[in-house]
Amino acid sequence: xxxxxxxxxxxxxxxxxxxxxxxxxxxxxxxxxxxxxxxxxxxxxxxxxxxxxxxxxxxxxxxxxxxxxxxxxxxxxxxxxxxxxxxxxxxxxxxxxxxxxxxxxxxxxxxxxxxxxxxxxxxxxxxxxxxxxxxxxxxxxxxxxxxxxxxxxxxxxxxxxxxxxxxxxxxxxxxxxxxxxxxxx
Amino acid sequence: xxxxxxxxxxxxxxxxxxxxxxxxxxxxxxxxxxxxxxxxxxxxxxxxxxxxxxxxxxxxxxxxxxxxxxxxxxxxxxxxxxxxxxxxxxxxxxxxxxxxxxxxxxxxxxxxxxxxxxxxxxxxxxxxxxxxxxxxxxxxxxxxxxxxxxxxxxxxxxxxxxxxxxxxxxxxxxxxxxxxxxxxxxxxxxxxxxxxxxxxxxxxxxxxxxxxxxxxxxxxxxxxxxxxxxxxxxxxxxxxxxxxxxxxxxxxxxxxxxxxxxxxxxxxxxxxxxxxxxxxxxxxxxxxxxxxxxxxxxxxxxxxxxxxxxxxxxxxxxxxxxxxxxxxxxxxxxxxxxxxxxxxxxxxxxxxxxxxxxxxxxxxxxxxxxxxxxxxxxxxxxxxxxxxxxxxxxxxxxxxxxxxxxxxxxxxxxxxxxxxxxxxxxxxxxxxxxxxxxxxxxxxxxxxxxxxxxxxxxxxxxxxxxxxxxxxxxxxxxxxxxxxxxxxxxxxxxxxxxxxxxxxxxxxxxxxxxxxxxxxxxxxxxxxxxxxxxxxxxxxxxxxxxxxxxxxxxxxxxxxxxxxxxxxxxxxxxxxxxxxxxxxxxxxxxxxxxxxxxxxxxxxxxxxxxxxxxxxxxx
Ligand SMILES: Cc1ncc(C[n+]2csc(CCOP(=O)(O)OP(=O)(O)O)c2C)c(N)n1
Ligand code: SF4
Ligand code: SF4
Numbered sequence: 110x111x112x113x114x115x116x117x118x119x120x121x122x123x124x125x126x127x128x129x130x131x132x133x134x135x136x137x138x139x140x141x142x143x144x145x146x147x148x149x150x151x152x153x154x155x156x157x158x159x160x161x162x163x164x165x166x167x168x169x170x171x172x173x174x175x176x177x178x179x180x181x182x183x184x185x186x187x188x189x190x191x192x193x194x195x196x197x198x199x200x201x202x203x204x205x206x207x208x209x210x211x212x213x214x215x216x217x218x219x220x221x222x223x224x225x226x227x228x229x230x231x232x233x234x235x236x237x238x239x240x241x242x243x244x245x246x247x248x249x250x251x252x253x254x255x256x257x258x259x260x261x262x263x264x265x266x267x268x269x270x271x272x273x274x275x276x277x278x279x280x281x282x283x284x285x286x287x288x289x290x291x292x293x294x
Numbered sequence: 295x296x297x298x299x300x301x302x303x304x305x306x307x308x309x310x311x312x313x314x315x316x317x318x319x320x321x322x323x324x325x326x327x328x329x330x331x332x333x334x335x336x337x338x339x340x341x342x343x344x345x346x347x348x349x350x351x352x353x354x355x356x357x358x359x360x361x362x363x364x365x366x367x368x369x370x371x372x373x374x375x376x377x378x379x380x381x382x383x384x385x386x387x388x389x390x391x392x393x394x395x396x397x398x399x400x401x402x403x404x405x406x407x408x409x410x411x412x413x414x415x416x417x418x419x420x421x422x423x424x425x426x427x428x429x430x431x432x433x434x435x436x437x438x439x440x441x442x443x444x445x446x447x448x449x450x451x452x453x454x455x456x457x458x459x460x461x462x463x464x465x466x467x468x469x470x471x472x473x474x475x476x477x478x479x480x481x482x483x484x485x486x487x488x489x490x491x492x493x494x495x496x497x498x499x500x501x502x503x504x505x506x507x508x509x510x511x512x513x514x515x516x517x518x519x520x521x522x523x524x525x526x527x528x529x530x531x532x533x534x535x536x537x538x539x540x541x542x543x544x545x546x547x548x549x550x551x552x553x554x555x556x557x558x559x560x561x562x563x564x565x566x567x568x569x570x571x572x573x574x575x576x577x578x579x580x581x582x583x584x585x586x587x588x589x590x591x592x593x594x595x596x597x598x599x600x601x602x603x604x605x606x607x608x609x610x611x612x613x614x615x616x617x618x619x620x621x622x623x624x625x626x627x628x629x630x631x632x633x634x635x636x637x638x639x640x641x642x643x644x645x646x647x648x649x650x651x652x653x654x655x656x657x658x659x660x661x662x663x664x665x666x667x668x669x670x671x672x673x674x675x676x677x678x679x680x681x682x683x684x685x686x687x688x689x690x691x692x693x694x695x696x697x698x699x700x701x702x703x704x705x706x707x708x709x710x711x712x713x714x715x716x717x718x719x720x721x722x723x724x725x726x727x728x729x730x731x732x733x734x735x736x737x738x739x740x741x742x743x744x745x746x747x748x749x750x751x752x753x754x755x756x757x758x759x760x761x762x763x764x765x766x767x768x769x770x771x772x773x774x775x776x777x778x779x780x781x782x783x784x785x786x787x788x789x790x791x792x793x794x795x796x797x798x799x800x801x802x803x804x805x806x807x808x809x810x811x812x813x814x815x816x817x818x819x820x821x822x823x824x825x826x827x828x829x830x831x832x833x834x835x836x837x838x839x840x841x842x843x844x845x846x847x848x849x850x851x852x853x854x855x856x857x858x859x860x861x862x863x864x865x866x867x868x869x870x871x872x873x874x875x876x877x878x879x880x881x882x883x884x885x886x887x888x889x890x891x892x893x894x895x896x897x898x899x900x901x902x903x904x905x906x907x908x909x910x911x912x913x
Contacts, residue, residue: 117657130301130468140301141434142468146769147326147411151689152872153659159468165434166546167467170622172640173554183654190642203888212648219644230888241888 110259111169112159113191116180118150121245124272125178126159128249131268132260133161143167154184161259176259178252180244182207182226195221197257201229201248227251227291236287243284250288262289299472304435304464307471308402309334311442316479317400318369319347321357323739324768325376326411327465328404332374333771336780342476348780350771353705353739354379358401359386362455365397366492367485370446372400377416377459378704379403382740384421389494391425391455392502397481398450400442401427405461407591407619411767413687413704415617417593418459419568426506428513429457429569430524433545435469437566441524443477448516452509461591463543514570524566525575531558536633537583539576539606541565541596544589544620551626560629571599580605587613587632591620607632661692663873664893666808666838667760671698672869672899673806673814673836674729674758678822681727681756684711686741688733689766689840695870698731706740708732712755712831713748720754727822728755734791735765735773742798748831749799756821757833760808761791762840770842795833802830808838811898841891850894851908854883858904869899 112129116122126142133140142159158169171190179185179200186207189198198217202208208226217224229247237243246269253262266285273281302310309331312320322332332348339346347364351357354375365371375383380403387401403421406412422429430445432438438460445456490498517525528549538560540548545564552560563579565571568590577600580586588608590596597603597610607613607628614620614628630637649655661668667690674681675698685691685699686708693699701711712730719726732741737759745757765771772778777788795803802824804817814836821832839845854874861881865874873890876883883904896905 118659119662126468127301134299134301134470140468140470143463144303144466144468145410146330146466147767151659151692151767152657152662154656165549166543166622167463167469168543168547168622170547170551170554170626183652183657186645186649186652186654187656189645190640207652210648210652212644212651216644216648239887 110161110176111174112176112178113169113174113188114157114159114178115184115188116155117184118152118155120180121242122155122157122180124245125249126157127272128265128268129159129161129260131272132264135264135268139163141167154187156188176257178248180248186213189216189222192220192222197223197225197255199225199248199252199255199258200227201244202226203228203230223257225251225255225292227288232287232291233284237280237284243280246281246284247288250285250290251292253285254289254292299470301468302435302471303330304438304460304467304469305330306334307435307439307469308442308458308460310338310471310473311439312372312400313338313342313344313346314474314476315443315446316370316477316481317346317372317446318397318481319361319364319371320374321349321351321361322374323351323354323357323379324765324771325379325404326768327406327462328374328376328379328402329768329771330465331402333780340782344476346781350773350780352774354383355386358383362386362390362399365395365399367396367483369397369481369483370399370479371397372402374402375404376412377403377405377418378412378414380418380421382705387455388425391427392494392499392506394491394502394505395449395453395455396486398446399455400445400449401455401457403457403459404465405459405591407461410462415592417591417595418457419595420593422457422459423569423595426510427455427457427569428510428567429459431541431566431568432458432460432464433542433564433566435464435467436471437524438464439471441566444521448513452513454506454509454513461542510570514572517567517570517572518575521567524564525572526564527579528562528564530561533559534561534583535559535585536629537561537563537579537586538589538629539563539565539579539586539596540589541568542591544591544625547620547622547625548589548629551622551629565596568596569599571596573599576600577602585632587628589614589620589625589628592617659692660695660870660872661689662841663871663889664841664891664895665689666762666836666840667693668696668869668871669811669838669895670758670760670808670814670836671696671731673811674698674731674818675868676811676815677818678727678729681729682715684708684715684728684730686732686736687767688736688760690731690733690760693731696868705736706732706744709741709744709748709757712757713744713751713753716753716755725826729758729818729822730755731758731760733766734759734761734763734775735771737791738774738789742794745795745798745800745831752829753831754825754829755831756818756825757831758818759791759795759833759835761835761837763837763843764840766840766842770840791835795835800831800833801828802832803835804833805835805837808836809893809895811895848894849892850897851892852890852894852897852905853885853908855904855906856880856882858902859883859900860902860904862902864901865896865899865905869896871896
């Protein structure tokens with residue numbers, strides 16, 4: 110299973126590969142991933158690669174990713190070439206009209222790419238008083254509600270609980286549930 | 295302890311190897327992609343209860359010299375830096391390369407092909423060749439950790455510095471790695487005085503250079519046969535159409551691509567010890583194949599060591615691009631081209647068109663919302679709009695988005711460039727305001743000599759020290775101005791930056807809270823006046839903690855008054871906060887609540903008073 114996780118520096122995308130890693134390790138599977146640290150982290154486009162299974166290189170080749178997890182819709186669209194045909198995009202949207210764009214739709218259809226969108230900022234505004242730092246956990250909740258995501262809600266929940274700092278644990282689990290519910294059914 | 299596996303960052307795996315190897319003194323200066331190594335050394339040393347001294351050096355030269363002297367005294371020691379840090383430490387490295395070392399010494403230098411976060415794309419394997427030092431080039435985190443042990447061992451047996459050069463994809467990969475116990479090494483501090491050995495007099499070098507050559511020859515022999523776990527062949531299972539020689543992460547990428555393509559007709563030779571190259575091993579492989587592709591990052595270092603390159607498709611003859619990171623997509627293309635096959639087409643023209651329509655572009659890095667540097671730059675701009683702005687390396691290089699960065703060379707050079715810009719105009723009899731900007735960590739690193747030089751030679755310019763109380767760009771490390779140390783219970787002393795500036799001979803210094811742009815602008819004007827009247831450098835220290843420190847500060851929610859905003863874009867051009875965006879449809883600025891952190895500084899930016907606190911201006 111190969112994941113590509115994209116977003117902007119400061120959105121906390123490193124946490125999601127930690128969670129995926131924790132899950133894979135508890136299943137006894139090998140993991141390999143690649144992260145961005147340094148200059149690019151300052152608000153710019155960032156990308157993490159994450160592979161579960163038997164691989165040598167930490168990088169996902171374009172056209173090979175099973176799942177693209179996007180914290181920001183623009184970054185998600187920009188990196189669609191990483192997905193294999195039939196892959197899945199799980200994306201946080203702040204202007205969901207973009208999903209109706211015809212060219213985008215026809216590209217997605219031609220490559221049989223599925224899309225699951227969550228309006229993360231809206232949910233966090235309504236439920237968490239606009240504390241957007243919870244975005245990363247919210248999106249993990251959305252991922253766990255997506256069959257193609259390859260991880261179950263229980264697995265994610267356990268990993269998030271283990272990896273959360275004490276003072277954020279309760280709220281993180283609450284937000285995780287919000288993300289999961291938003292894309293359930 | 296039972297062996298156990300844990301998911302580690304490549305840099306953590308290297309750190310774990312350093313501690314398990316019984317390293318007694320470890321130093322570093324931060325620099326992407328190496329920065330996470332030293333803090334992890336400290337954390338493992340705490341966890342495993344070793345006595346290892348773990349310290350940030352003021353710069354790479356000092357860090358190297360501190361650690362290397364510990365190894366003269368018999369201890370295992372290591373210094374860690376990024377590739378350009380090796381330029382700074384080079385003077386010492388070149389000397390000590392020729393020494394007959396006592397304790398094992400490991401030099402970890404992280405490379406950044408791409409580059410992602412560096413001012414050059416230089417290759418440490420090449421530098422190792424220049425210094426005649428053996429170099430290990432890991433292909434994975436797990437291998438990097440193993441190499442640490444072998445590097446210490448090799449260093450001790452041949453009494454030579456050993457170099458480990460992980461590249462960014464190894465440093466920042468995450469992989470499950472096996473943890474072990476601390477080796478019980480016999481090294482103790484017992485310095486044996488021997489001037490022939492420890493003093494680099496020319497007379498001694500006449501003996502030590504030939505000795506170094508002999509060491510490298512002996513190590514080359516070992517690399518031919520004794521390091522098969524780093525240098526090995528992955529044969530093709532059918533008749534090979536192509537043979538690939540690869541090192542570092544390029545090897546790993548090739549292996550994944552071949553597997554995904556289901557290819558059985560490509561033979562691979564992996565080389566983990568690029569200098570000195572096991573030449574016979576490579577030549578034997580080449581002799582057995584007709585079509586040979588060589589993949590290495592970023593210079594043709596292995597290739598250059600081969601007497602006969604005629605068969606090789608590589609960086610030397612331009613078959614492989616002569617610059618840039620070898621990403622999987624690039625390697626895929628090279629493999630197909632070397633095989634003489636069409637690359638499976640993946641046309642993304644339709645996607646490109648959609649992105650254009652949706653106006654989606656990559657987002658370049660920017661200073662964080664609330665970053666004090668943005669406010670400091672704005673104050674400088676207000677004070678002296680016609681000034682020249684030499685700047686330096688750090689988060690504040692991103693002041694380029696505010697058009698406040700005119701030239702950057704390397705760490706510390708903003709100060710010396712201030713001198714140069716002064717002199718260029720001075721010899722023409724012109725007075726040109728110059729405001730150099732430098733971060734606190736960079737000032738300690740290499741800014742101080744430039745400042746003393748400017749005082750001595752009487753150069754009139756303003757030096758703005760952007761003191762955000764840490765080394766931010768590389769993730770928030772301590773430095774001499776902070777005084778914190780890495781190991782638990784190990785306390786340092788903070789060096790007062792203002793006393794230091796005065797001690798350099800500077801006669802005008804002012805410290806300003808960075809968010810106060812009015813006071814900042816006034817201070818810069820005053821400092822420039824003092825500088826030109828007295829023909830001397832003057833200093834303004836802008837102080838406010840970096841957002842990484844999550845400072846406790848007033849939250850001032852702001853909004854753009856749509857009536858007052860005239861749509862001039864002044865705030866976007868000169869202030870450039872991610873929390874402030876231009877609404878093209880409305881033709882007005884607005885706050886993007888996804889990114890605004892309510893620092894309130896932008897209220898002082900709009901010339902039309904359109905950016906205001908929510909609910910009116912407070913008292
Ligand atoms: C010789 C060298 N060593 C290390 C680095 C990595 N590096 C880039 S900026 C920087 C320091 C930044 O700290 P500071 O000057 O305090 O500025 P800040 O990022 O905090 O704004 C470092 C260590 C480098 N570019 N060159
Ligand atoms: S990390 Fe600190 S110094 Fe760097 S941009 Fe953010 S606030 Fe500014
Ligand atoms: S208050 Fe203004 S300057 Fe501060 S973060 Fe928000 S938009 Fe940026």
